Amino acid sequence: MAADSLPPSTPADAAPPSYRRRAWLMVMALLAFMLLNYADKAVVGLVGVDLLHDLGIDAGEFGVVQSGFFWLYAAGAVAGGFLTGRIPARWLLGGVALLWVLCLLPMVWSTSFTVLLVSRMLLGFAEGPSAAMALGVAHSWFPADRRTLPTSLVIAGASFGPLVAAPVITAVVARFDWHAAFAVTAAAGLVWVVVWLLVGRDGPEAVGHAGSIFVDLPERVPYRRLLASGTVVGLTVLFFATYASVAIKVSWLPLALRQGLGYDATTTGWLVALTYGSGGVLMIVFGAVSRTMTKRGAGVRASRGLLSCVLVAVAGLCTMLWPALGRGPAQVFFLVVGTSLCVGAQGVAWALVSDVTPARQRGTVIGVMVSCYSMGGVLAPLVLGGLVDAAADPLDGYRLGFAGLGALLLVAALTAMRLVRPERDVASFAAAAPPAKVAVDA
Secondary structure: OOOOOOOOOOOHHHOOHHHHHHHHHHHHHHHHHHHHHHHHHHHHHHOHHHHHHHHOOOHHHHHHHHHHOOOOHHHHHHHHHHHEOOEOHHHHHHHHHHHHHHHHHHHHOOOOHHHHHHHHHHHHHHHOOHHHHHHHHHHOOOOHHHOHHHHHHHHHHHHHHHHHHHHHHHHHHHHOOHHHHHHHHHHHHHHHHHHHHHHOOOOOOOOOOOOOOOOOOOOOOOHHHHHOOHHHHHHHHHHHHHHHHHHHHHHHHHHHHHHHOOOOHHHHHHHHHHHHHHHHHHHHHHHHHHHHHHHOOOOHHHHHHHHHHHHHHHHHHHHHHHHHOOOOHHHHHHHHHHHHHHHHHHHHHHHHHHHHOOHHHHHHHHHHHHHHHOHHHHHHHHHHHHHHHHOOOHHHHHHHHHHHHHHHHHHHHHHHHHHOOHHHHHHHHHHHOOOOOOOOOO
């Protein structure tokens, strides 16, 4: 029997080794997909100082460029959610990654602000559905109670992308110029496309898309009830804040370290890499912690909901603290912990989305959630750019901006902690579902 045609009755533990190897191969390929996704996002921030000088733009205009990436992000997320499940993953993800490459190429030679802005807008559209697509494919290879660790690994690619990109791009810019950084990221994307077309596949419907850790979750829930449920709303609020944090980190952290705090280019590159690497490691660690909590009898709300909220709350406190400290080990510690915990919470929280969403509605729900929380990515770079431009000293603008970001993370975590109640929401969905039809003898 083919590795990707496991019969519906086969328990996950009884799956043949060839199937398990194929499943984890897909996870590694999807991790690389997300790695490239976030390397593409991070490249403008990593070359920001040189780009600002060569293009003659100020902090406010740079904020517009970084915000512009997210202007069409929601539209791309909705379009991708619609196409997920309708087009085989082999072609869908391969085509999306090829679009990334085409969007990066103009900046290999262009020195136009307009070309930069338009290329970033189009790249944002192409990358909008990436997380939902990657998670959809990953979940199709694992049963519901075993998705937390694969989910965390895939989302960890978002941290490993800039981790790999930061030192590489810093070295490329030092050896050549900032245009070469776009050439390197485009070439890496093209290599991934070729490999994915050779190995990429959807998992078996019977194992993956069947969906939730809750056996009483109906096959379909009216969208008005599903989207208004406390868990979906709470997670969207949480993701809004964490995505604002990700957008700030991608867009402004390298400039904050260089312009605000006076670190040199090499040290900045390593500090940025450290924040991303720690985030990726903690995402995997907390995915395993969540899984262990579940195995020891903790409820889904505790092991996936409250755990994520606590991590984001601590991240918020650290984000408020680190810019106010002087340069040194304490500042680096709070910087790394704040950014890492915020990212580490996302993998655990994403697994909870699948728990409360019927399989056939998952793509649409994730698309709507992305459309809402991506506004954090639109607003955060603009606000910080305005604060830096308005401040007499750029450092004051950065400190105020990161203090506001930390407060947003803390408020979102407390709000989500109150709203996220998956057991209650699924029970409500089940109670409102129409009774199953029962055959009656004539």
